Amino acid sequence: MWGWGENKLGQLGLGKIQVVDVPTHIEILDLPGGQIGCNKADSIMNGNNTRIYSGNRLRACYASAGFAHSAIVTEEGYLVVFGLNIYGQLGLGNTTSTFEPKLIEKDDNGNNINKVLKVSCNTSGTFIITEGGKFYSCGSGDIGHGEYGVVKLPRMLNDARFFSEVFSNDNTVIVFSPLKIISVSPNCGPATGNTILSIIGTALKEFPKLSVRFIYGGIARVL
Numbered sequence: 001m002w003g004w005g006e007n008k009l010g011q012l013g014l015g016k017i018q019v020v021d022v023p024t025h026i027e028i029l030d031l032p033g034g035q036i037g038c039n040k041a042d043s044i045m046n047g048n049n050t051r052i053y054s055g056n057r058l059r060a061c062y063a064s065a066g067f068a069h070s071a072i073v074t075e076e077g078y079l080v081v082f083g084l085n086i087y088g089q090l091g092l093g094n095t096t097s098t099f100e101p102k103l104i105e106k107d108d109n110g111n112n113i114n115k116v117l118k119v120s121c122n123t124s125g126t127f128i129i130t131e132g133g134k135f136y137s138c139g140s141g142d143i144g145h146g147e148y149g150v151v152k153l154p155r156m157l158n159d160a161r162f163f164s165e166v167f168s169n170d171n172t173v174i175v176f177s178p179l180k181i182i183s184v185s186p187n188c189g190p191a192t193g194n195t196i197l198s199i200i201g202t203a204l205k206e207f208p209k210l211s212v213r214f215i216y217g218g219i220a221r222v223l
Contacts, residue, residue: 001026001060001072009068010099013082026101028058028072028080033103036093036153066121067170072101077115079104079128087124088152089139095152107136108153122168127175128154133162135175144173161202179203 002023003012010016013026030053058080062073069083069090081090081104085097091104107113115131125139136154137143144157165176181201189195197212213222 001028001063003070007099009084010097011065011068011070011083013070013080013099013101016099026060026072028060028074028101030054030056030058030076030078031103033080033105034092034098035102035105062118064119064121066126067123069121069126071119071121071126073116073119077117077131079113079116079119081126087140088150089121089124089126091126091128091138091152091154093153095150104154106153108138108151108155113154118164118166120166120168120173122173123170125168125173126154127166127168127173129163129166129175133164133177133180135159135163135166137173142171142173177203 003014003026004020004023005012007014007020008018012020014020014024032053058074058076058078060072061075064071066089067084069081069085072080074080080101081092082098082101083090085092086095088095090098090102092102105113113130113136114134116128117131118129120127124141125137125143127143128136130136135157137145137157138151138154140150141148143151145151145155161177162180163175164178167174179201180203181199183200185198186195211222213220
């Protein structure tokens with residue numbers, strides 16, 4: 001990851017340098033982020049794998065820049081933040097701004113955050129999608145939790161839907177929930193029909209007519 005431009009509030013993660021004139025490498029190391037509830041002895045969970053801090057350099061694959069803070073997703077699925085933090089938008093459990101990259105590790109319930117896939121920053125918030133389609137946010141303003149106080153640690157949205165994309169600007173956040181079928185029951189029924197079919201999923205919508213495709217004995221039928 002490379003950055004340049006204004007850095008008065010640490011938004012480039014390059015230390016206390018006010019202006020960076022040329023593209024400069026932003027070093028991201030596999031170290032504890034100083035987030036509340038974490039210390040150097042901790043390990044964190046991503047999916048089913050327990051990770052111990054290595055101190056090695058991490059490779060960035062996705063980034064978002066807010067008004068004066070930035071967030072980076074690494075190839076390993078970790079989330080790194082730096083910059084202005086007066087609204088708790090860095091998700092580190094405090095409102096102290098940082099000029100160096102810090103690793104986000106836990107949510108506001110003290111649980112380890114799963115592998116991060118996408119992140120989007122706006123003026124006073126950070127919005128996160130993890131593996132499994134869970135949506136988290138931290139900061140202040142319209143961040144999706146029905147309140148306007150400061151949320152200093154990533155908080156999961158109380159919504160059962162599966163989310164895959166997030167976009168934000170100064171005053172608006174949009175998350176995309178693709179059609180996802182969780183279960184269909186029963187998976188078999190009498191050949192004569194009249195079976196009540198239950199489909200559970202996300203992003204479903206009422207339609208005047210819904211067609212369902214069945215395959216029986218190698219023959220497909222649409223009802």
